Amino acid sequence: NAGVMQNPRHLVRRRGQEARLRCSPMKGHSHVYWYRQLPEEGLKFMVYLQKENIIDESGMPKERFSAEFPKEGPSILRIQQVVRGDSAAYFCASSSRRGAKHVNEQFFGPGTRLTVL
Amino acid sequence: KNEVEQSPQNLTAQEGEFITINCSYSVGISALHWLQQHPGGGIVSLFMLSSGKKKHGRLIATINIQEKHSSLHITASHPRDSAVYICAVSIQGAQKLVFGQGTRLTINP
Numbered sequence: 001n002a003g004v005m006q007n008p009r010h011l012v013r014r015r016g017q018e019a020r021l022r023c024s025p026m027k028g029h030s031h032v033y034w035y036r037q038l039p040e041e042g043l044k045f046m047v048y049l050q051k052e053n054i055i056d057e058s059g060m061p062k063e064r065f066s067a068e069f070p071k072e073g074p075s076i077l078r079i080q081q082v083v084r085g086d087s088a089a090y091f092c093a094s095s096s097r098r099g100a101k102h103v104n105e106q107f108f109g110p111g112t113r114l115t116v117l
Numbered sequence: 118k119n120e121v122e123q124s125p126q127n128l129t130a131q132e133g134e135f136i137t138i139n140c141s142y143s144v145g146i147s148a149l150h151w152l153q154q155h156p157g158g159g160i161v162s163l164f165m166l167s168s169g170k171k172k173h174g175r176l177i178a179t180i181n182i183q184e185k186h187s188s189l190h191i192t193a194s195h196p197r198d199s200a201v202y203i204c205a206v207s208i209q210g211a212q213k214l215v216f217g218q219g220t221r222l223t224i225n226p
Contacts, residue, residue, distance in 0.1 A: 033212070033214070035214070041218075042219055043203065043205075045215065058213075059213070089158060104212060106162065108159070108161070110159050111160070
């Protein structure tokens with residue numbers, strides 16, 4: 001969905017460097033989700049955030065990965081000291097929030113393809 | 118065993134054929150989603166449903182909550198329908214999605 005912006009679209013890093021992936025949700029959306037798609041594998045949930053809060057980080061690796069969604073600006077997924085196994089497509093999705101009992105439709109960004117050399 | 122299973126993994130058909138992709142899940146869900154991932158990698162939400170049937174153009178999605186099964190149908194298939202189709206579920210009590218492995222559909226002219 002063109003409304004969710006991700007940048008960069010392609011990112012190349014050497015082992016040990018840091019990767020920062022940005023996601024700007026659709027206008028009016030205050031909830032952001034990060035998913036990872038490893039080569040030849042399905043999508044996996046990483047983290048769910050709303051402004052200034054991490055709601056669910058059950059899919060985040062315990063080390064090197066962090067995410068934030070500040071009051072102003074895009075959501076950031078940060079990977080420190082990248083390794084070759086971090087090479088993947090990282091997708092961000094956003095949703096509005098209609099209430100705790102509602103399931104919110106998620107709209108996906110185009111993804112960031114991270115390659116670790 | 119994955120919580121969401123799709124079949125078939127790969128499907129090749131001729132233009133005009135009726136296509137069915139199946140999805141079974143083993144957990145309690147709030148909703149089921151069908152997504153389309155184009156060869157360029159972008160993901161588009163096709164349907165979100167929690168009961169019954171939805172139709173959009175040549176696409177039809179059905180869900181049977183009791184049997185924990187959903188199907189995505191494409192009528193009068195066209196080469197531009199070639200993509201990976203992904204079934205995903207919203208787990209009860211959570212907003213995150215759990216995905217199937219995807220079905221790679223190729224429609225030949």
